[in-house]
Amino acid sequence: MKYAFVAVIALLAAAPARAADGVEALGRFEGSWQSSATALATPYSKAATTTGDTTCAWSLARDFLICQQTVTSDGQLTHDVAIYTYDTAGAKYHFYAARVNGVSDVGITVDTTGIMYSNTFSDGGKNVTIRTLNVWDDPDHYRFWTEFTTDGTHWTKMLDGTAHRVKN
Numbered sequence: 001m002k003y004a005f006v007a008v009i010a011l012l013a014a015a016p017a018r019a020a021d022g023v024e025a026l027g028r029f030e031g032s033w034q035s036s037a038t039a040l041a042t043p044y045s046k047a048a049t050t051t052g053d054t055t056c057a058w059s060l061a062r063d064f065l066i067c068q069q070t071v072t073s074d075g076q077l078t079h080d081v082a083i084y085t086y087d088t089a090g091a092k093y094h095f096y097a098a099r100v101n102g103v104s105d106v107g108i109t110v111d112t113t114g115i116m117y118s119n120t121f122s123d124g125g126k127n128v129t130i131r132t133l134n135v136w137d138d139p140d141h142y143r144f145w146t147e148f149t150t151d152g153t154h155w156t157k158m159l160d161g162t163a164h165r166v167k168n
Helices: 004-011 019-029
Strands: 031-039 048-058 065-073 076-087 092-099 102-110 114-123 126-138 141-149 156-167
Touching (some): 019 065
């Protein structure tokens, strides 16, 4: 899948926290999570069943939250590492996704109800925005979906899933 990693990052999870807490708000990701999702056939994704296991822990100085993830999608196993941090001076969250073929910096927005990951790229002269939303039902369960738009108004779903905490 050409842009599969954007969908994969949706498998990271957490419990609600206040964005004003800065880096501490990222603590919602601590622990181990299991997730499952269904990817849909679109111009930017292919139909597949996806499962994931994610474990997140703080760096020694609690400046970075580091998440290791294994994902099986359409029978293919991948391993990824995600790094979350908060820039206090710039009042901005950062999310870096590393995989064996490269690293990407995806914009994220954190608030009390969830997290939104977004990325925009050009495809044949048109801008395409892909976003993944994680919305928590309670501290141990959340729903997520990934969608894209080419006009900024109409969104097409690419992935739909759920996750639950298995260990804190």
